[in-house]
Amino acid sequence: MPIDLYYMPLSAPCRSVMMAASALGVELNLKFLDLFKAEQMTPDFLKLNPQHSLPTIVDNDFVLGESRAIICYLADQYGKDDCLYPKDPKKRAVVNHRLYFDATTLYQRFLDYYVPILYLGKEGDPAKLKRFEDAFVMLEKYLEGQTWAAGDHITIADFPLIATVSSAEIFGFDITRYPNVSRWLANAKKSIPKYEELNHAGCLEYKKVMDAKMVVF
Numbered sequence: 001m002p003i004d005l006y007y008m009p010l011s012a013p014c015r016s017v018m019m020a021a022s023a024l025g026v027e028l029n030l031k032f033l034d035l036f037k038a039e040q041m042t043p044d045f046l047k048l049n050p051q052h053s054l055p056t057i058v059d060n061d062f063v064l065g066e067s068r069a070i071i072c073y074l075a076d077q078y079g080k081d082d083c084l085y086p087k088d089p090k091k092r093a094v095v096n097h098r099l100y101f102d103a104t105t106l107y108q109r110f111l112d113y114y115v116p117i118l119y120l121g122k123e124g125d126p127a128k129l130k131r132f133e134d135a136f137v138m139l140e141k142y143l144e145g146q147t148w149a150a151g152d153h154i155t156i157a158d159f160p161l162i163a164t165v166s167s168a169e170i171f172g173f174d175i176t177r178y179p180n181v182s183r184w185l186a187n188a189k190k191s192i193p194k195y196e197e198l199n200h201a202g203c204l205e206y207k208k209v210m211d212a213k214m215v216v217f
Contacts, residue, residue, distance in 0.1 A: 002029035003074075004058040006045070009202035010209060011035075012107065012163035013067030014055040018198045019159040020071040026078050068099045071156045085156050098142065098149045098157035106135045107164045114171065118209055132168075136178050139165075143180035147187065154191075162188050163199060170203040171210050 005021070005028045007014035021028050033039040033054060040052045049056045049065045056065045059077075064070050075085035086092050109132040116122040139161070142149060150157045165185055169175050175182050189195050 001060070002027040004029045004031055006031045006033050006040075006048075006054055006056040006058075008033060008035055008054055010205040011054055011202070012110075012167045012206075013160065015199045015202045016160040016163040017055045017057070017067050017070050017074075019162065019192060019195075020084075020156050021074055022194055022198055023084060023154070023156075023159075023192070024074055024078050025080070026074055068103055068160060071159060072099075075156050083153065083155075091151070095150045095155045095157045098155075099160060101138070101142070102157075102160040102164055106139060106161065109135045110164055110168060114168075114210075132173075136175070136181060140178040140180045143184050148184065154188075158188065162192075166199055166203050167206055170207045 003021075003026060005014075005017060007018070007030060009015065009032075018028065033045065035054065039045070040049075040054060045056075046052055048058065048063050051065055053065050055067050055070060056063065057070050057073075064073055072085065079085060082088075085095060109128070113124060113128040113132045117124055139149075146152055148154045148158050149161050162185065165175060165181060169185070175185065189200075192199075
């Protein structure tokens with residue numbers, strides 16, 4: 001039975017769950033919510049998720065929000081093996097680190113810089129841009145000498161990072177300054193099944209918001 005996914009395709013966290021589910025062979029029943037119309041604030045959705053955030057999944061009677069928690073759950077519950085989410089404590093710790101790095105550093109700094117531009121009509125803050133660039137320097141180092149974010153094969157850690165980096169790229173952030181990141185993302189675009197459908201299409205939707213909201217600076 002498909003798992004319900006409440007989502008909005010321009011959302012990087014939603015796209016990361018979609019890519020992870022596809023890699024795990026998990027069928028999703030997509031339920032679109034328009035955040036711009038505050039559809040996440042309806043009484044029915046608030047009963048599911050008091051945090052009123054996307055993505056949110058409903059797996060029979062199990063409800064879960066927060067994209068990285070969802071991805072970990074899907075891998076543990078439905079992974080045919082532990083390739084995408086290793087059970088070895090040290091390997092899993094590296095995967096978890098990359099997930100938390102995206103949540104607390106890379107994606108957070110993406111939001112810190114771009115949200116005021118996208119939704120408040122402000123000019124980009126150079127200090128916040130510098131912090132975002134510093135996060136890319138960190139990611140560049142993590143990718144040194146390896147194919148994927150947590151080693152030589154793709155894991156669930158890659159999907160949130162891919163969603164964040166591809167969102168920045170579609171906004172015009174120059175990732176070519178970071179050769180390891182550029183190589184990794186190019187490889188992801190070629191090797192992740194249905195990448196265009198699951199991630200790039202949402203990036204294009206996100207760019208429409210940027211084009212409509214962004215001030216010239």
